[in-house]
Amino acid sequence: MIDINGLLPIGSVIKIKDYKQPVMIIKINTTNEADYYGVEHPIGYDNSEKIIKFMMNDIEKVFFIGRIDKKVEIDLVKKTIKKKIGKEQ
Secondary structure (H helix, E strand, C coil): CCCCCCCCCCCCEEEECCCCCCEEEEEECCCCCCCEEEEECCCCCCCHHHCEEECHHHEEEEEECCCCCHHHHHHHHHHHHHHHHHHHC
């Protein structure tokens, strides 16, 4: 596991535990089911059965960080705070 201070943006390409292929983040989730949804990279979305659900602590390596602008940065901060508050309750 690597130390990530906050959530990674959509488009980030990472390596997750117990998975050979790099994974690209396609959705950020704030429920307890999974922190992220992803697809194999460079294959992309093939069908809904190949969506990979994983938690932040499953990330072993970050190959690429997706595009961040002010709006994305604000959204990521809000989602990170919401997730941290949810874990404390």
